[in-house]
Amino acid sequence: xxxxxxxxxxxxxxxxxxxxxxxxxxxxxxxxxxxxxxxxxxxxxxxxxxxxxxxxxxxxxxxxxxxxxxxxxxxxxxxxxxxxxxxxxxxxxxxxxxxxxxxxxxxxxxxxxxxxxxxxxxxxxxxxxxxxxxxxxxxxxxxxxxxxxxxxxxxxxxxxxxxxxxxxxxxxxxxxxxxxxxxxxxxxxxxxxxxxxxxxxxxxxxxxxxxxxxxxxxxxxxxxxxxxxxxxxxxxxxxxxxxxxxxxxxxxxxxxxxxxxxxxxxxxxxxxxxxxxxxxxxxxxxxxxxxxxxxxxxxxxxxxxxxxxxxxxxxxxxxxxxxxxxxxxxxxxxxxxxxxxxxxxxxxxxxxxxxxxxxxxxxxxxxxxxxxxxxxxxxxxxxxxxxxxxxxxxxxxxxxxxxxxxxxxxxxxxxxxxxxxxxxxxxxxxxxxxxxxxxxxxxxxxxxxxxxxxxxxxxxxxxxxxxxxxxxxxxxxxxxxxxxxxxxxxxxxxxxxxxxxxxxxxxxxxxxxxxxxxxxxxxxxxxxxxxxxxxxxxxxxxxxxxxxxxxxxxxxxxxxxxxxxxxxxxxxxx
Ligand code: DGT
Ligand code: CA
Ligand code: CA
Ligand code: ZN
Numbered sequence: 001x002x003x004x005x006x007x008x009x010x011x012x013x014x015x016x017x018x019x020x021x022x023x024x025x026x027x028x029x030x031x032x033x034x035x036x037x038x039x040x041x042x043x044x045x046x047x048x049x050x051x052x053x054x055x056x057x058x059x060x061x062x063x064x065x066x067x068x069x070x071x072x073x074x075x076x077x078x079x080x081x082x083x084x085x086x087x088x089x090x091x092x093x094x095x096x097x098x099x100x101x102x103x104x105x106x107x108x109x110x111x112x113x114x115x116x117x118x119x120x121x122x123x124x125x126x127x128x129x130x131x132x133x134x135x136x137x138x139x140x141x142x143x144x145x146x147x148x149x150x151x152x153x154x155x156x157x158x159x160x161x162x163x164x165x166x167x168x169x170x171x172x173x174x175x176x177x178x179x180x181x182x183x184x185x186x187x188x189x190x191x192x193x194x195x196x197x198x199x200x201x202x203x204x205x206x207x208x209x210x211x212x213x214x215x216x217x218x219x220x221x222x223x224x225x226x227x228x229x230x231x232x233x234x235x236x237x238x239x240x241x242x243x244x245x246x247x248x249x250x251x252x253x254x255x256x257x258x259x260x261x262x263x264x265x266x267x268x269x270x271x272x273x274x275x276x277x278x279x280x281x282x283x284x285x286x287x288x289x290x291x292x293x294x295x296x297x298x299x300x301x302x303x304x305x306x307x308x309x310x311x312x313x314x315x316x317x318x319x320x321x322x323x324x325x326x327x328x329x330x331x332x333x334x335x336x337x338x339x340x341x342x343x344x345x346x347x348x349x350x351x352x353x354x355x356x357x358x359x360x361x362x363x364x365x366x367x368x369x370x371x372x373x374x375x376x377x378x379x380x381x382x383x384x385x386x387x388x389x390x391x392x393x394x395x396x397x398x399x400x401x402x403x404x405x406x407x408x409x410x411x412x413x414x415x416x417x418x419x420x421x422x423x424x425x426x427x428x429x430x431x432x433x434x435x436x437x438x439x440x441x442x443x444x445x446x447x448x449x450x451x452x453x454x455x456x457x458x459x460x461x462x463x464x465x466x467x468x469x470x471x472x473x474x475x476x477x478x479x480x481x482x483x484x485x486x487x488x489x490x491x492x493x494x495x496x497x498x499x500x501x502x503x504x505x506x507x508x509x510x511x512x513x514x515x516x517x518x519x520x521x522x523x524x525x526x527x528x529x530x531x532x533x534x535x536x537x538x539x540x541x542x543x544x545x546x547x548x549x550x551x552x553x554x555x556x557x558x559x560x561x562x563x564x565x566x567x568x569x570x571x572x573x574x
Contacts, residue, residue, distance in 0.1 A: 001070055003037050003044045009070065009079055010034035010063070015094055016082045018101035019108060032058035037067075045071060073448055074483070080446065089115030096145040106131075120146055147233075155193035156238050157476045159506025159543055162187060164218060164237055165197050171216060172201060172242075177209040180250055184257035188313045190546030192476060192509045197240035198257045206244040213242045249281045252296035255303075256280035262318035270306040270322070278302060314549040333549045336542055338561040341370035343436055344415065344469060344501065344529035345538070349394050350375035350385045352533035356401040356410065362535035364408040369564050372436045373398050374413035377426050380443055386414060388430050395433060409564055411435040415469055417442050422458030424465070431464035436571060438501070440469040441482060449483035456489055460498045466571050467527055468493065470503040470510040478507070486515050493524045497574045499559055502551075504530045504544025505537070516551025525570070527559050 014030035017023075036058040037044060047053055048071050053064040070076050083091065086108070093104045093116065107113035111122055123142050128134050165183045172181045178201040182188070185198030203209040206228045213230055214222045220235040228244045245253045256264060256279065271278035276285055282296025283305040295301030300310040308325040312333055315321040324330050345359050346352035354362075356373050363371040375394065378385040386394055395412045402410040413436030417425040424431065424439060431437050439459045447455070459465055471489065472481030493500050500519055503510045508531070511519065519526055528544035530537055548558060555561045559570050 001045075001074065003040055006044055006067055006070055007034040007037040009076065010037065010066075012091075012094075013079055013082060015101040015104075016086060016091070019090065019105045020082075020085050021105075029058070029060070029063065033063045075446060087114045089118075092116060093119060096142070096149045098141050098145045116146060116149070150233075154238075155195055155477070157506050158187070158190065158192055158194055158509070158546070159540070161194050161197060161237055162506075162543070164234065165199070165240075168197075168199060168213075168216065168218060168240070172199070172209065172213065175209070175212050177205055177212050178203045178244070179247070182254060184254060185259060188258050189260065189316060190314045190543075190550055192506075192512065192547070194238060196238045197234070199240060199242045200250070200253055200257055201242065201244050202247045202250050203244050209244055210242060245280075248293070248297050250296075251298040251301055252278070252282045253280045254299045258313050258316065260317050263316040263322070266318045266322050267302065267306060274306060276305055278305065312549065314546060315552060317550075331552045332554050334545060334553045334555050334558055334561065336545045338555045338558070339368075339528065339541055339545065340563060341368045341372070341560050341567070342530050342532065342538060342541065343372040343411075343413070343467065343527050343560055344374050344438060344503070344531045345371055346375055346415075346531070346533045347373055348384075349373070349397070350378075354535050356398055357405060358535055359532070359538075360401060360405050360408055360410050362538055364405065366538055366541075368408060370409040370411060370567065372411040372413040374415045374436065374438050376417070377414045378417040378442060379419070379425050380417070386426075388426055391426070391430055391433075413438060415440050416465075418455065418459050420444055420455075422455040424459065424462065428462070428464050431462075434464075435568075436467065437465050438467045438469040439465045441473045445473060445479070445482050447483060449485055452483045453485045453488055456484060457492045460489070460492045460496045463574055465498060466574065467499045467501050467529075469501045469529070470508050470531070471500060471515070472510050472512075474510055475507050476509065481510070486518065490515070490519050490522050490524055493519070494522050499570075500524055500526050502526055502528045502544050502548055502558075504528055504540045504542075504547070506540060506543045509543060509547045511547075511551070513547050513550035516548060516553060520552050520554075520557050525559050526553065526557055529560070 010030045011034045014027050014034065017027045017030065036056050040056065047056065048068065053059055053067055054061065066076060066078065090104060090108050093099055093107065094101065107119055107122065113119045113122055122128065123139050128139060165187050169181045169183055172178045181199065181201040184200050186194050187197060201209060210225060210227065210230045214225050214232055218234050219232045221233040223231045223233060223239065231239060231241050233239050243253065268278045276283055277291065282293050283302060284291040285294050295305050303310050309330060311321050311325055311330060342363055347354055347356050347359055359373065360371055376385040377387065377391065391414065398410055398412040412434050414434055415438040418439055418441050419425060460468060472484060474481035500511055502516060516526065528541065528548055530540040530544065532538045532540065559567060562570065
């Protein structure tokens with residue numbers, strides 16, 4: 001943690017203290033300390049190393065202990081406790097420009113505002129005008145702050161914008177005002193979060209295509225509109241650009257707007273070394289002082305011009321893909337069509353809505369060979385979870401369902417909670433009877449790294465655990481990953497023949513792409529599972545596949561690409 005991060009947390013603490021009406025002196029003490037740390041010219045970590053935290057002006061014993069805890073563990077218990085005292089939505093209000101803790105407190109305590117949409121509604125109702133000193137101008141300031149926040153602060157989860165982007169592409173195609181249309185940017189690369197949406201098209205009537213785009217139902221507000229380009233804010237979504245380009249530039253623009261920026265810059269430099277100019281309009285060669293176009297209609301021409309094979313968008317991060325392409329050693333990435341089954345699915349037997357047969361039927365409709373029903377076995381939270389008594393009937397029910405349905409095999413599994421000490425919620429004698437055992441962390445998220453890693457390794461060493469599910473337990477934009485030494489966990493997975501899950505739910509995407517790539521490099525096998533709690537959630541598989549591709553996975557790295565008989569062998573091998 002650096003000076004800014006620590007100051008930031010102290011400031012947030014002061015803000016929360018203010019909102020909950022804590023002691024004035026406590027509030028001021030935190031603000032002062034934050035200020036002093038922001039103004040430091042020396043790195044706070046070296047001050048800590050010298051044992052001189054209390055020499056910082058405004059930093060007393062209590063705050064020094066606090067900073068120590070932040071530096072040593074990356075977390076602060078007191079801060080976590082404080083955050084629980086007010087709704088998360090109230091904290092989020094503090095991010096809006098022009099809103100300090102005093103105003104947030106007023107909205108929260110006097111008007112019961114707990115989220116940004118609620119604040120927006122309150123302002124638009126003009127109820128704030130009854131307050132002394134409030135006028136139309138103050139209302140507009142808040143609304144502008146909210147618009148800014150929405151635009152700049154929030155990155156959307158991939159799953160929140162993916163289908164919308166494809167709907168927009170479909171609408172543009174059906175309008176017949178465009179010829180080619182594609183999504184570019186971070187959505188095409190399958191990043192886990194998205195800043196904005198980039199759409200590209202060709203058209204014989206660009207102006208009409210742009211007008212059609214800006215008048216779509218999904219558009220909340222038009223920010224800019226020209227004859228070949230428009231930028232809009234989407235309802236409940238990010239901003240989106242449509243660019244209409246000439247057909248001969250479509251491939252070049254597609255490459256440019258897909259990015260990443262770092263990848264583009266690397267390719268452009270390779271072009272320069274070959275005497276080429278590569279930009280969003282095409283590939284050009286200088287000849288007798290003139291630029292002559294030599295490509296740009298198709299995306300692969302950009303790669304060809306610098307002597308490379310076409311590189312899949314998911315790995316265009318300038319993270320070794322260009323070097324791999326130079327050596328003809330690009331990975332043959334896994335495809336959605338390679339997936340033959342889903343190995344994490346929930347039913348009415350725990351916290352989901354559908355029956356075993358309904359889930360199996362839905363999996364069969366998706367062309368799968370097998371599905372594992374893996375209801376929760378949990379001491380906490382999940383009310384209707386399995387225990388060592390009920391699991392007997394559960395396994396029987398799965399076997400009955402399996403007999404009833406043809407054309408797909410239903411495996412009996414469970415997602416078993418990892419207890420405090422690294423034991424599992426079910427005893428080995430029960431685990432033994434299941435076809436697939438998943439172990440997962442659902443509690444004790446904030447342990448220090450050494451302890452958490454030890455807890456997990458103990459689980460991987462259990463001979464009955466096949467799969468370590470959603471390894472870091474993070475929720476995108478909601479919950480931080482647990483403190484795991486992932487390198488050690490990956491090595492332990494290798495040693496114990498444990499499969500690591502890539503949880504395909506867009507809220508999780510866990511393992512993430514970076515950890516996935518480490519696992520690939522170490523030869524650790526993975527599984528892509530949806531964690532579906534309803535039949536339609538089986539379609540989350542595509543997000544898992546995108547993440548696997550971003551992690552350079554080939555078919556051989558992922559066990560649920562195997563046909564049933566070979567899968568069963570892998571599951572007994574431990
Ligand atoms: P995002 O929107 O933050 O999730 O990420 P991207 O990758 O979609 O980034 P965005 O929307 O700012 O730009 C789309 C693509 O345009 C980006 O991936 C690469 C390209 N691009 C943007 N700015 C530059 C630039 O300054 N130089 C180059 N070479 N390419 C750029
Ligand atoms: Ca973008
Ligand atoms: Ca953009
Ligand atoms: Zn569940």
